[in-house]
Amino acid sequence: GQQVMQIPQYQHVQEGEDFTTYCNSSTTLSNIQWYKQRPGGHPVFLIQLVKSGEVKKQKRLTFQFGEAKKNSSLHITATQTTDVGTYFCAGPRAAGNKLTFGGGTRVLVKP
Amino acid sequence: NAGVTQTPKFQVLKTGQSMTLQCAQDMNHNSMYWYRQDPGMGLRLIYYSASEGTTDKGEVPNGYNVSRLNKREFSLRLESAAPSQTSVYFCASSRVTATGGWETQYFGPGTRLLVL
Numbered sequence: 001g002q003q004v005m006q007i008p009q010y011q012h013v014q015e016g017e018d019f020t021t022y023c024n025s026s027t028t029l030s031n032i033q034w035y036k037q038r039p040g041g042h043p044v045f046l047i048q049l050v051k052s053g054e055v056k057k058q059k060r061l062t063f064q065f066g067e068a069k070k071n072s073s074l075h076i077t078a079t080q081t082t083d084v085g086t087y088f089c090a091g092p093r094a095a096g097n098k099l100t101f102g103g104g105t106r107v108l109v110k111p
Numbered sequence: 112n113a114g115v116t117q118t119p120k121f122q123v124l125k126t127g128q129s130m131t132l133q134c135a136q137d138m139n140h141n142s143m144y145w146y147r148q149d150p151g152m153g154l155r156l157i158y159y160s161a162s163e164g165t166t167d168k169g170e171v172p173n174g175y176n177v178s179r180l181n182k183r184e185f186s187l188r189l190e191s192a193a194p195s196q197t198s199v200y201f202c203a204s205s206r207v208t209a210t211g212g213w214e215t216q217y218f219g220p221g222t223r224l225l226v227l
Binding site: 033035041042043044045048088092097098099101102103104106 | 142144152159201205216217218221
């Protein structure tokens with residue numbers, strides 16, 4: 001079945017530094033969604049990418065959808081303590097309104 | 112507009128006990144979902160409901176049952192709780208986005224369940 005993998009599983013970042021987390025699907029995706037879960041909280045929708053090669057920005061966050069629509073990345077510049085949390089990517093399953101979530105990248109920020 | 116609400120927030124059960132987790136949404140969404148999240152893990156779909164009156168199994172349905180009571184409410188029942196069901200349970204609902212017509216999900220605050 002469809003699998004969505006994220007790397008790295010954990011990311012320790014010094015405050016002010018940049019980092020990138022990656023999402024890879026075993027199948028071509030019609031779209032990819034990113035969610036953020038703060039510690040002790042619930043996942044919150046961040047953004048959706050639909051087109052091949054699409055790039056979207058939200059302040060210091062840059063999201064990219066691969067040309068083959070099988071991978072995506074999230075790049076955060078000048079990391080802040082507010083960026084702490086787990087970032088999940090998710091792709092729709094072949095049938096129905098269901099999503100397959102990746103395992104997430106847990107981001108820890110060192111002040 | 113409360114979004115997605117879940118009750119209870121916390122629950123401790125003994126092995127073999129039963130309970131029902133409640134979920135309600137006030138956003139007029141058609142689709143609703145139940146996930147479980149184990150420590151350090153991603154989200155695994157237990158059951159989902161594409162619309163009122165329909166339900167379908169997800170990745171990990173064993174040991175659970177669901178009821179889509181009406182458009183607003185979707186409950187999850189554990190008939191005989193087991194320690195392996197210790198987890199955080201999230202309910203979600205979804206709507207079609209303006210871009211491409213794909214659905215994004217809105218999550219409730221979660222129920223933290225411990226089975227002893």
